[in-house]
Amino acid sequence: MSQGTASKVGLLAFLVAAIAAFFIFDLGAYLTLDSLKARQSDLATLLDNRPLVIIGGFFLIYVAATALSLPGAAILTLAAGAIFGLWLGTLIVSFASAIGASLAFLSSRTILRDWVKARFGKRVEAIDRGIAKDGVFYLLTLRLIPAFPFFLINLAMGLTRMRLATFYVVSQIGMLPGTIVYVNAGTQLAAIDSTGDILSPALIGSFVLLGLFPLIAKWVIGLIKRRRIYRNHQRPRRFDRNLVVIGAGAGGLVTAYIAAAVRAKVTLVEAGKMGGDCLNYGCVPSKALIRSARLAHDMRHADEFGLASAAPSVDFTAVMARVRKVIATIAPADSVERYTELGVDVRLGHARIVDPWTVEITDRNGGKQRLTTRAIVIAAGAEPFVPKIPGLEDAGFLTSDTMWDALEARNTVPGRLVIVGGGPIGTEMAQAFARLGAGVSLVEAGPRILPNEDEEVSEFIADTLRREGVDIRVGHEAVRCEGKSLIVKNGDAETAIAFDDIIVAVGRKARLTGYGLEDLGIETGKTVVVDETLKTLYPNIFAVGDVAGPYQFTHFAAHQAWFAAVNALFGRFRTFRADYTVIPWTTFTDPEVAHVGHTVATATAANIAHEIVRYDLGHLDRAVAEGANRGFVTVLVKPGKDKILGVTIVAAQAGELLAEFVLAMKHGLGLNKILGTIHAYPTMAEANKYAAGEWKKANQPEKLLRWVERYHRWRRK
Ligand SMILES: Cc1cc2nc3c(=O)[nH]c(=O)nc-3n(C[C@H](O)[C@H](O)[C@H](O)COP(=O)(O)OP(=O)(O)OC[C@H]3O[C@@H](n4cnc5c(N)ncnc54)[C@H](O)[C@@H]3O)c2cc1C
Numbered sequence: 001m002s003q004g005t006a007s008k009v010g011l012l013a014f015l016v017a018a019i020a021a022f023f024i025f026d027l028g029a030y031l032t033l034d035s036l037k038a039r040q041s042d043l044a045t046l047l048d049n050r051p052l053v054i055i056g057g058f059f060l061i062y063v064a065a066t067a068l069s070l071p072g073a074a075i076l077t078l079a080a081g082a083i084f085g086l087w088l089g090t091l092i093v094s095f096a097s098a099i100g101a102s103l104a105f106l107s108s109r110t111i112l113r114d115w116v117k118a119r120f121g122k123r124v125e126a127i128d129r130g131i132a133k134d135g136v137f138y139l140l141t142l143r144l145i146p147a148f149p150f151f152l153i154n155l156a157m158g159l160t161r162m163r164l165a166t167f168y169v170v171s172q173i174g175m176l177p178g179t180i181v182y183v184n185a186g187t188q189l190a191a192i193d194s195t196g197d198i199l200s201p202a203l204i205g206s207f208v209l210l211g212l213f214p215l216i217a218k219w220v221i222g223l224i225k226r227r228r229i230y231r232n233h234q235r236p237r238r239f240d241r242n243l244v245v246i247g248a249g250a251g252g253l254v255t256a257y258i259a260a261a262v263r264a265k266v267t268l269v270e271a272g273k274m275g276g277d278c279l280n281y282g283c284v285p286s287k288a289l290i291r292s293a294r295l296a297h298d299m300r301h302a303d304e305f306g307l308a309s310a311a312p313s314v315d316f317t318a319v320m321a322r323v324r325k326v327i328a329t330i331a332p333a334d335s336v337e338r339y340t341e342l343g344v345d346v347r348l349g350h351a352r353i354v355d356p357w358t359v360e361i362t363d364r365n366g367g368k369q370r371l372t373t374r375a376i377v378i379a380a381g382a383e384p385f386v387p388k389i390p391g392l393e394d395a396g397f398l399t400s401d402t403m404w405d406a407l408e409a410r411n412t413v414p415g416r417l418v419i420v421g422g423g424p425i426g427t428e429m430a431q432a433f434a435r436l437g438a439g440v441s442l443v444e445a446g447p448r449i450l451p452n453e454d455e456e457v458s459e460f461i462a463d464t465l466r467r468e469g470v471d472i473r474v475g476h477e478a479v480r481c482e483g484k485s486l487i488v489k490n491g492d493a494e495t496a497i498a499f500d501d502i503i504v505a506v507g508r509k510a511r512l513t514g515y516g517l518e519d520l521g522i523e524t525g526k527t528v529v530v531d532e533t534l535k536t537l538y539p540n541i542f543a544v545g546d547v548a549g550p551y552q553f554t555h556f557a558a559h560q561a562w563f564a565a566v567n568a569l570f571g572r573f574r575t576f577r578a579d580y581t582v583i584p585w586t587t588f589t590d591p592e593v594a595h596v597g598h599t600v601a602t603a604t605a606a607n608i609a610h611e612i613v614r615y616d617l618g619h620l621d622r623a624v625a626e627g628a629n630r631g632f633v634t635v636l637v638k639p640g641k642d643k644i645l646g647v648t649i650v651a652a653q654a655g656e657l658l659a660e661f662v663l664a665m666k667h668g669l670g671l672n673k674i675l676g677t678i679h680a681y682p683t684m685a686e687a688n689k690y691a692a693g694e695w696k697k698a699n700q701p702e703k704l705l706r707w708v709e710r711y712h713r714w715r716r717k
Contacts, residue, residue: 008111015107018068028072036079037189043083058083059096066100067107069151073097077179081186089183090176097179098172101154105167108158116159128161135162136170137228143174144217150175177217229538233355241265241373243568244359246351246515249276250554251545252379253334254561255568260343264569267371268344269351269361275334276381277546278554279327281400286428288326290588292319293435297468297590304627314436320408353378353516356538375540375568378528379557380515382508382546389420391481398503400425413437414501418486420478421505422449424587427461429503431589434470441471441497443488448474450587453648454599454634460650461589464630473497510547532577534564542568553585582665586655591631594654596662597646598636610636610645613671613698615691617651622682628652633691635661635671642670642695653684660688671695 022028029035047054062076077097080089117124131138139162142153157167243259245252248270259266273280296312303309332338336346349363353376360370384399386392398406407414413436419426422444430442442449442465448458449465449472462472476488476495485496510527522536523529527549534542542564545557563578584596603610613635623629631651635644647661664674675692679685 011107012111015068015111018064019070022068022070028070036075036082040082047083055084055088055092059092062093062096063100063103066097066151066154067103069104069155073150074182077182078186078189081183082189086180086184086187089186090180093179093183094172094176097150097175098168101150101171101175102164102168104151104154105158106164108155112155113159124159131160131162135160136166137224139167139170140174141221143171144177144221226539230356233357236357236372238372239357239374240371241267241345243267243375243377243565244269244351244371244373245377245379246353246359247271247276247379247381247545247547248274248334248339248346249379249381249545249557250278251381251547251557251561251564252276252377253339254558255377255379255544255565256339256344256346257342258562258565259569260339262569263343266344267347267359267361267373268339269347269349269359271348271350274336274339274346274348275331277400279330279334281404283554284327284330285323285404286400286425286432287588288323289319289436290428290432290590292322293432294590296437297435312437314413315411316407316413316436317411319436320404320410323404324408351515353520353541356520356540375542377561377564377568378517378536378541378543378547379545379561380511380547382510382552384504385507385509386504387478387506389478389480391483392502392504395481395484395486395499395502398501400503400505400508403503414499415439416499416501417441418443418497418499418502419505420486420502421507422446422451422472422474423505423507424450424585426503426505427465428588429505430470430472431465431468434465434468439471440469441473441486441499443476443478443486443497444472444474445477446474450593452599453587453593453595454601456634457593457648457650460631461587461593464589464591471497508546508552510549512547533567533571533575534560534578535567539571540568550580551583551585553583556583559583582662584658584662586658588655591628591651592649592654594649594651594658595647596658597644597665599646599648600634600636603636603645608645609639611639611698613637613691613695615687615694617687620684620687620690622684622686623651625682626652626684628684633657633687635691635695637671637695640699642672642692642699643668644670649687651684651687657685657688660685 043054058076058080062073062080064070065072065076077089077093080093083089084092139153139157142148143150242264243255243266245256245259245266245268248256248268252268252270253275256266256268270276278284296314299310299312301309336348339346347361347363349361352360352362354360354370356376357372357374358370359373359376360368362368384401386397386399413433415438417433417438418441419430419433420443422442426442426444427449430440434440448455449462450458453461462474466472473488473490476490478486479489479494480487481502482496484500485498486502487494487496510524512524512528516522517524517528520538520541522538522541528536528543528547530536530543530548534544534548536543544560544564546552548560560578563576567575582596584594586595587593598606598608598610600610600612615633617623617629617631617633620629623631628651631649631654633647633649633651636646637643638645644661644665647658647665649657649661651657660674664670671692674688675696677689679689
């Protein structure tokens with residue numbers, strides 16, 4: 001055994017023995033309020049007679065308790081007040097606690113640091129870098145706001161590279177205010193001689209201070225934090241605007257709408273098209289295309305309804321013209337005119353954040369204007385992620401951003417279409433284009449399409465698409481393009497898929513560069529980093545929608561927008577935390593896939609106990625009449641309860657059916673309530689009630705029913 005290891009083992013053995021002795025001899029019994037009160041007068045006498053022994057003894061006990069991370073430090077601190085009074089008590093505790101904490105810090109460092117470093121090397125390095133930069137501030141915050149037990153802070157800090165001297169000084173300073181408050185409360189404890197004393201103003205005041213201390217400390221820390229963040233920026237004396245919103249997609253439009261509704265002076269800046277991705281390149285055109293595709297599909301299968309089937313003659317120019325028309329019909333709701341009328345100052349141009357209170361707008365003629373503002377909401381959205389696939393660029397690939405314009409210029413459906421990416425966008429488009437007559441190959445590197453849904457759902461939709469002629473290649477990685485062929489790899493085997501057009505739909509990345517985030521040091525990962533109130537690093541700059549994540553949906557962006565707008569404008573009075581517990585989504589394949597809450601996979605991963613209730617649409621009257629009885633409803637329920645944990649619906653109009661479950665989950669209504677609600681007959685929505693019925697059947701009170709059966713038998717006699 002090396003000398004280092006021997007000393008580590010020795011130290012560990014000593015610590016274990018000391019802690020064991022504490023519990024074996026039940027020394028904790030001395031560290032209670034009752035015991036303290038019982039010995040108070042003896043201690044006072046001893047202090048008069050042998051002050052140095054008592055002070056020294058108390059000091060050593062305090063150091064030992066803290067160094068060994070034993071419980072009872074709070075009682076000891078109160079005891080210091082009771083025995084020594086405010087000033088002497090504070091002096092003793094302040095030094096004893098800082099020395100004890102430093103010993104615990106050293107023990108943890110000696111025994112554990114090397115092991116932790118070896119095990120979590122990269123993460124430890126990152127933490128060390130953070131500690132080198134902001135460690136003093138973090139430690140001070142942790143000391144001032146006792147959100148975590150101090151003994152954990154001592155041990156955790158020992159694992160970092162913080163210097164011992166720094167740890168000691170910051171700990172002593174950081175713990176001082178709390179020490180004073182506790183010791184002061186202890187001095188009042190000493191004054192309790194009768195029950196009447198409990199209500200003395202001094203005692204009540206001390207304990208109010210004890211309760212208020214964390215709040216005051218939090219406020220002070222907040223103030224220091226704000227000062228630190230803004231220290232390199234000159235705050236304007238007055239502001240042109242209350243709010244500037246960057247981006248007029250779902251997130252930005254709703255933010256600006258709310259701001260104008262509460263009479264704030266708000267500017268909305270849009271560099272591209274009003275309405276953002278959803279209106280121009282996303283939800284709206286894709287759903288319009290899907291509608292034409294569904295009609296083509298129905299025409300092919302008209303014989304199932306007693307009409308002559310027809311091979312649809314697809315006028316692709318007309319299909320795309322309809323897509324444009326749908327966009328144009330919805331566009332006025334998101335237009336400059338409408339928002340101007342609502343009281344929003346709309347600017348078409350590129351916004352750049354110059355400093356935390358200034359946004360520079362470059363208009364479409366190159367003219368620049370700077371606006372000062374109290375708050376900023378970033379709603380800059382996301383753009384298609386294009387992986388580095390050799391030859392892709394030369395093959396002239398399309399994305400959701402470019403495909404609508406590119407396809408509008410064609411008069412025929414792409415003959416052979418490859419779609420890379422089996423997520424919702426890729427899957428929706430694959431089915432739509434196949435129904436319109438394209439030969440579609442859907443290439444997905446993962447083991448299944450729609451990976452965010454349960455496996456059964458992925459299989460169901462893959463099976464549906466295959467039946468409609470889509471060539472689905474899961475587990476196939478796109479490796480390169482050779483001319484108009486995509487080479488895909490499955491294991492070691494490479495295959496070429498010839499195409500006329502290739503659409504890349506492997507995901508969308510947040511827009512994070514080119515408008516000032518980098519210069520201001522606003523933290524980004526895959527998205528802009530925001531807290532639960534949607535604040536970025538700067539408390540007056542917020543982010544919503546695709547740029548902030550974690551979900552990329554129009555309704556999610558709009559949901560966040562309310563929180564960002566209200567927090568940006570009224571945060572000084574009260575801030576609201578965005579709630580992501582009930583977020584629904586729909587994939588608009590046919591049948592649709594609609595989901596809210598947990599899937600089986602997420603519930604299992606999170607260790608959440610659940611039961612699965614399933615209702616198959618095979619016998620739902622309306623579904624049968626519609627020829628749409630392939631599908632199911634699955635509900636995840638808390639075992640033995642009717643509490644809904646998650647729902648997946650695979651059905652025609654599943655997105656509409658889901659709304660009832662979303663409402664139920666949001667407002668804590670269980671399956672019993674859905675079962676007790678009248679659903680019009682014959683509707684698809686009855687599926688929800690029948691799913692609740694399946695749960696009821698599976699949870700029948702069998703014992704009670706046996707007694708009821710006996711009762712009926714008796715009544716027949
Ligand atoms: C094909 C497809 C289908 C989809 N289908 C659905 C669906 O069915 N349901 C659903 O909920 N979601 C769907 N989505 C996702 C949905 O479109 C997005 O989640 C939504 O648009 C996000 O809104 P946002 O406001 O965050 O961003 P965006 O709508 O992207 O808006 C951001 C805007 O910011 C502007 N901007 C960026 N930087 C600047 C700057 N510096 N200055 C000024 N302006 C700037 C951009 O030009 C853009 O207009 C789909 C997406 C795609 C691509």
